[in-house]
């Protein structure tokens with residue numbers, strides 16, 4: 001088995017996707033699923049599914065397929081922090097509010113517990129179900145709530161400074177939604193999410209389809 005602390009990033013993404021599908025299966029009363037079914041739902045090969053699960057030391061496909069409940073538990077042991085992690089959203093504009101409202105309640109081990117902004121109309125209010133604090137209170141609130149992850153959804157021109165502030169208060173993981181690529185120390189895990197890149201990727205493949 002591979003070192004569980006060093007799984008490939010794509011495997012981690014797929015494990016998250018498999019778990020979502022398995023939860024959907026269970027909700028529909030389906031308790032077992034074959035690797036080829038899981039693969040079909042994710043547009044990949046059964047070999048890929050089995051390879052990912054082998055990496056996490058799970059290879060117990062029975063006659064009836066994988067036991068969904070058991071596999072959800074195994075994936076949870078890989079992905080989730082034992083007691084859960086607390087998340088903050090920086091910038092409670094359109095995107096920050098949408099993310100907070102969408103995400104909270106979706107994953108028991110991952111909770112958005114605070115939001116930050118600099119707009120006096122937002123600070124000291126409950127927005128999308130969480131308290132919104134002024135950025136000046138970042139250190140205090142992060143410490144008090146044991147926050148280790150931050151989502152940046154402030155304007156692009158503020159992103160680098162916000163990231164610096166987050167690193168300075170000890171944030172360990174950042175999900176950056178702004179269009180500005182960030183630089184953080186090796187000790188901080190950074191994930192950039194750029195919707196425009198995703199759209200351009202789709203557009204590129206549509207262009208190829210037209211050319212055929």
Ligand SMILES: NC(=O)c1ccc[n+]([C@@H]2O[C@H](COP(=O)([O-])OP(=O)(O)OC[C@H]3O[C@@H](n4cnc5c(N)ncnc54)[C@H](O)[C@@H]3O)[C@@H](O)[C@H]2O)c1
Pocket residue numbers: 090091092093094095096116117118119122135152153154155156158162177178179195
């Ligand atoms: N809206 C989208 O669909 C979308 C999609 C992808 C990426 N983005 C990116 O997400 C970011 C936010 O987009 P939006 O549409 O929500 O913008 P927005 O203007 O609605 O919200 C930005 C929020 O950040 C706050 N803010 C400003 N300076 C700040 C600072 N220094 N620290 C903390 N908060 C600060 C503002 O007061 C505001 O509430 C942008 O960088 C944008 O490029 C947005």
